[in-house]
Amino acid sequence: MKDTSPRTGLFPSQALATLVLWLSLPLYFLQATWLHGATRAPVWGQRGLVATVSPLASEAGATILRQGGNAADAAVAVGFALAVTWPAAGNLGGGGFALVRGQDGKSTFIDYRETAPAAADKNFYLDAKGEVIPGASTVGYRAVGTPGTVAGMAMLHKKYGKLPWKKVLEPARRLAIEGFVMDESFVSMLESNKERLEKFPGSRHIFLKDGKGFKAGDRLVQPELGWSITQIQRQGESAFYQGEIAQRLAKAIKKGGGVLTLDDLKNYKAVERAPLEGRFKNYQIITAPPPSSGGALILAMLGMLEKDDLEALGFGSAAYNHLLVETMKRAFADRAEWFGDPDFTQNPLQKFLAPDYLSKRRAGINLTKTTPSQDIKPGDFSDKESTETTHYTIVDAQGMIISNTYTLNGSFGSGATADGTGILLNNEMDDFSSKPGSPNMYGLLQGDRNAIAPKKRPLSSMTPTIVLEDGKPILALGSPGGPTIINSVFQVTLNTLVFGMNIQAAIDAPKFHHQWMPDRILSEPFGINPDTKKIMQSMGHNFGDRVFQFGDVQAVFYDKKRQQWSGGSDSRHGGSVAVE
Numbered sequence: 192m193k194d195t196s197p198r199t200g201l202f203p204s205q206a207l208a209t210l211v212l213w214l215s216l217p218l219y220f221l222q223a224t225w226l227h228g229a230t231r232a233p234v235w236g237q238r239g240l241v242a243t244v245s246p247l248a249s250e251a252g253a254t255i256l257r258q259g260g261n262a263a264d265a266a267v268a269v270g271f272a273l274a275v276t277w278p279a280a281g282n283l284g285g286g287g288f289a290l291v292r293g294q295d296g297k298s299t300f301i302d303y304r305e306t307a308p309a310a311a312d313k314n315f316y317l318d319a320k321g322e323v324i325p326g327a328s329t330v331g332y333r334a335v336g337t338p339g340t341v342a343g344m345a346m347l348h349k350k351y352g353k354l355p356w357k358k359v360l361e362p363a364r365r366l367a368i369e370g371f372v373m374d375e376s377f378v379s380m381l382e383s384n385k386e387r388l389e390k391f392p393g394s395r396h397i398f399l400k401d402g403k404g405f406k407a408g409d410r411l412v413q414p415e416l417g418w419s420i421t422q423i424q425r426q427g428e429s430a431f432y433q434g435e436i437a438q439r440l441a442k443a444i445k446k447g448g449g450v451l452t453l454d455d456l457k458n459y460k461a462v463e464r465a466p467l468e469g470r471f472k473n474y475q476i477i478t479a480p481p482p483s484s485g486g487a488l489i490l491a492m493l494g495m496l497e498k499d500d501l502e503a504l505g506f507g508s509a510a511y512n513h514l515l516v517e518t519m520k521r522a523f524a525d526r527a528e529w530f531g532d533p534d535f536t537q538n539p540l541q542k543f544l545a546p547d548y549l550s551k552r553r554a555g556i557n558l559t560k561t562t563p564s565q566d567i568k569p570g571d572f573s574d575k576e577s578t579e580t581t582h583y584t585i586v587d588a589q590g591m592i593i594s595n596t597y598t599l600n601g602s603f604g605s606g607a608t609a610d611g612t613g614i615l616l617n618n619e620m621d622d623f624s625s626k627p628g629s630p631n632m633y634g635l636l637q638g639d640r641n642a643i644a645p646k647k648r649p650l651s652s653m654t655p656t657i658v659l660e661d662g663k664p665i666l667a668l669g670s671p672g673g674p675t676i677i678n679s680v681f682q683v684t685l686n687t688l689v690f691g692m693n694i695q696a697a698i699d700a701p702k703f704h705h706q707w708m709p710d711r712i713l714s715e716p717f718g719i720n721p722d723t724k725k726i727m728q729s730m731g732h733n734f735g736d737r738v739f740q741f742g743d744v745q746a747v748f749y750d751k752k753r754q755q756w757s758g759g760s761d762s763r764h765g766g767s768v769a770v771e
């Protein structure tokens with residue numbers, strides 16, 4: 192039957208209902224999009240969450256949670272899975288840090304950073320004239336530090352996991368042997384690292400299809416890596432450090448002109464350390480101790496801002512940006528001078544983090560004018576995209592949290608794989624200062640405390656962090672990006688704690704970076720609007736010529752109102768949050 196009722200007229204009750212609806216709509220949208228920023232919504236979960244850069248790896252972690260595993264089991268599953276599905280940074284041939292917070296409220300830090308081979312010393316990358324040999328610490332077998340990832344994962348599992356080791360490694364084994372379909376971003380990652388991978392026949396074979404190249408939609412099968420994971424699955428970490436894998440690694444490295452030996456592998460040990468702890472306003476911050484510089488810098492920067500009303504300055508305002516940049520410069524200046532492997536050098540943490548020192552540092556900031564970075568040779572920061580390290584964060588239904596950052600250092604590490612293992616090798620040796628005063632590939636200037644010595648760990652910027660409020664965890668996060676890691680973690684932390692952004696918005700909000708030297712601000716695309724930039728320039732700030740994306744934060748955040756965990760993953764890198 193045809194509807195003949197007038198289109199415009201409404202009965203009073205209908206009119207009232209419509210009016211109420213219209214009046215409440217803005218409220219609804221306001222609440223639904225409140226503090227979202229211009230981005231997608233976070234992922235919410237009633238039980239566990241797994242945030243990683245690779246959806247396949249996130250799913251591997253969530254599968255283990257569903258099978259009754261805890262966050263430590265899932266973290267090990269993800270660690271191995273990323274070695275298969277995110278080979279630019281996921282690894283067995285690299286190293287990293289896992290920050291653990293147990294459901295019992297105890298925190299610990301597993302340091303599985305690579306170590307310098309016994310044959311490497313202070314002058315390892317210098318020529319006869321004492322100059323740094325270009326590329327020696329970044330490309331090929333001589334750049335490789337003794338890998339720590341397998342030992343770190345084994346320690347994490349042994350101390351904190353509950354499912355059998357074999358079961359936890361199974362998703363990664365299957366992904367390697369059965370393969371997975373590569374998407375556009377995976378293939379472009381291979382493409383953009385072609386030059387480096389091409390140099391090494393093993394890597395060329397696996398990742399470039401012997402020069403024929405892959406296209407999106409192709410399947411990547413990695414039988415040799417599958418073999419390595421199977422060995423580790425059956426025999427545990429000794430397969431990697433003493434068994435057939437170790438033999439193959441040592442042989443390939445020797446053949447390629449490197450110095451890492453079977454003994455280096457046999458002697459490698461992951462170390463459990465006490466995390467660094469500090470406070471910011473009402474929050475307790477648990478973060479990475481040396482050999483990371485990241486945790487100390489985060490605490491120092493937050494400490495300098497303890498008394499500032501950042502919210503009143505306003506997110507993105509010139510005054511806010513200025514204050515953060517000046518804080519970064521001061522913290523990074525100390526990094527260059529003071530930090531190194533705590534087993535080899537004393538890190539003056541107490542003095543560096545003393546409230547008196549930090550408030551003096553803060554008092555030195557002129558609120559209307561920048562302080563130029565001085566008194567040290569300028570470095571050259573390479574403006575690169577940051578896909579070379581990767582962070583993942585996991586929370587399980589019982590509240591155990593793992594915040595893990597691991598890396599090969601550069602994208603695909605040294606570019607070299609060890610024949611017959613499918614394992615890409617790191618170039619972590621570049622994180623040492625090859626020559627004090629000479630910048631490394633991130634343009635970082637570093638001192639004697641970070642000089643190469645046998646078995647020493649290079650100084651890192653990796654900053655897995657967990658934040659508590661009233662003794663309960665509310666935020667866990669971390670990022671790749673070399674030195675930009677520290678400032679990514681710093682800004683995302685402030686975005687959530689100070690500005691109340693939800694976790695996805697906090698991650699996706701544009702960031703900026705200053706590392707003292709070189710004296711310039713690097714900002715993300717569309718990150719600082721032209722008016723703000725002009726004001727900042729009038730205060731004396733320099734901006735780098737290029738804007739570029741950095742960081743790839745993977746995080747979880749507890750929403751007290753909803754009494755639920757939410758997860759976020761940098762929306763520019765194709766990562767995802769999987770739900771238990």
Ligand code: DON
Pocket residue numbers: 576577578579580581598599600601619622650651652653670671672673674676
């Ligand atoms: O430990 C460090 O600080 C560096 N090796 C991290 C490298 C990194 O984040 C590369 N990713 N963009």
